Structures are given as structure tokens and as C-alpha cells.
Amino acid sequence: MSDQHGCDMVLLVQAEFDGELDAAQAARLSAHRSECAVCQAAGTDLARARALVRPELYQPAPDDLRERVLARLRTAGEASAPQRRGQRRFAGWRPPAFGFGLGAACAAAVMLLVLSPAEQSLTEQVVAGHVRALQPGHLEDVPSTDQHTVKPWFDGRLDFAPPVRDLAGAGFPLKGGRLDYIGGRPVAALVYQRDKHIIDLFIWPAGSTTAPAPIGSERNGYNVVHWVQDGMNFWAVSDVEQNQLRDFSAVWRHAS
Numbered sequence: 001m002s003d004q005h006g007c008d009m010v011l012l013v014q015a016e017f018d019g020e021l022d023a024a025q026a027a028r029l030s031a032h033r034s035e036c037a038v039c040q041a042a043g044t045d046l047a048r049a050r051a052l053v054r055p056e057l058y059q060p061a062p063d064d065l066r067e068r069v070l071a072r073l074r075t076a077g078e079a080s081a082p083q084r085r086g087q088r089r090f091a092g093w094r095p096p097a098f099g100f101g102l103g104a105a106c107a108a109a110v111m112l113l114v115l116s117p118a119e120q121s122l123t124e125q126v127v128a129g130h131v132r133a134l135q136p137g138h139l140e141d142v143p144s145t146d147q148h149t150v151k152p153w154f155d156g157r158l159d160f161a162p163p164v165r166d167l168a169g170a171g172f173p174l175k176g177g178r179l180d181y182i183g184g185r186p187v188a189a190l191v192y193q194r195d196k197h198i199i200d201l202f203i204w205p206a207g208s209t210t211a212p213a214p215i216g217s218e219r220n221g222y223n224v225v226h227w228v229q230d231g232m233n234f235w236a237v238s239d240v241e242q243n244q245l246r247d248f249s250a251v252w253r254h255a256s
Helices: 010-017 023-033 037-051 063-086 099-114 122-133 147-153 242-254
Strands: 174-182 185-194 197-205 215-219 222-229 232-238
Touching: 010 023, 010 037, 023 037, 023 174, 023 185, 122 174, 122 185, 122 197, 122 215, 122 222, 122 232, 147 174, 174 197, 185 242, 197 242, 215 242, 222 242, 232 242
Parallel strands: none
Antiparallel strands: 174 185, 185 197, 197 232, 215 222, 222 232
8 A cells, every 4th residue: 555655565666676576476566556656656766777787887707706795695684684574664755866776776786796697588587487486386376287277367367368278188288377477577377297397388478470480598407498479478498308398389389
């Protein structure tokens, strides 16, 4: 709830910029922010501050410096934990001319030291989403092998209707679906299985209707295949072998 002096959810705006929100939190914040001037102002200030950090000035940090920065961040987080636990409201938010923006710019600069440009790509985000979902209780919001159960579950939860296909006949049975958050927006995640391996298929509207050939890549031991079809982005990620993931994408693209 917000008022003319502050908003209880304004701290979540910073958390969203830092990629700390799960899919459900991000969706709630998106709906809230559309009607909250306080959170809109906070988002604008953060975006302007982040724009001040010039990517071309990035230089890879030595491993020892990265470790020192991460250690200091962990120490600072532990030291401020009691204060965060006692904090329930961030009142009196007013977008400042310099103070908040400078702090956000400094934070973004630190993150550029710790994370390389490749680590901030969509490929990294879908791999991180897959790994996060593998934690107990996070894989499916709607566990079901029935595409006619999974597809309508997304109605009203997303601003698009993701296609859902049952590929059990090809050896990729559907396990369910969930909401996730990739590329700054809520997306659909369909969960498939190949033997004992999980395949996540992330789906959201594409900015182009062109359909280039599927592109494969690998990050941190996980294989990724990306393609565009029927106006949708598709990102499949799994620890199955790259040729099996390409087989999955081929089956999906040619299934009716």
C-alpha cells in the first residue's frame, strides 16, 4: 500500500534491479508499480543511475580482487542483517537529485567488477533460472502431465498465452509449468523430462517474427538451445547432452 509520503514496496524496486526477486514477487511488483507513483519514481531514478555506468569502461577484475569484493559484500550483509530484520517500512521516499542515484551507480559499478558481461546475458539468466528451479519445491507451480491442465493455468498470470505441448511420445514427457522471471519480465517455464534429467523451456513474446536456426551454447555445465517460432522466444536449458537438447527443440518445433 502506498501514500503520498512513502510505499512499503519501494525496497523491492531495488531488489528487482539486482535480480533478487522470484517470479511471483516480480509479477506482484509489476502490477503494483503500474499504480504507484512512488515506486515508478524509484525505478526511474535507479534506471538513470545505472545508465551512468559506462559498459565500455569495464575491465575484467583479477580473481583475487573478485574474492576480496565478494568477501566484503558478505561481511557487510551479515553486519546489516539485524537492522534489516527490524526494518518494516521505508517511509519518506523522495527521489533525490544525487544521493540515491550515486549509491545505485556505485553498486552497479561494483557488480561490473564482480560479474563479467557474459555473466549478465540472457543465457546466464536462463541457466540461473533453471538451477534455481531445481531446488526442492521450486520446479513446478502446476505439476501435471496434461497439457490441457498446464496451458490454462497461465491464463491471467501472464500477458501472453504460451503454447504447451505434450512430447511424451518422443521421449520428453511434460511434468508441469511455473512462472519465472527472465530478461526483466515474467515468462512461462514448461518442465519436461528426459530419462532422469530435467529440461526447462522458457517462453516469452519475441521482438521479431523472424525465425533463425536454433542456436546452441553451454554455460557452467548446462546446455542451452534458443530459437524463435510463431512470434515467441524459446530457451531450452538442461544438463542433457547438447545433441539431445537439439533433438528436443526439433521435436517441439515440428509438433502440432
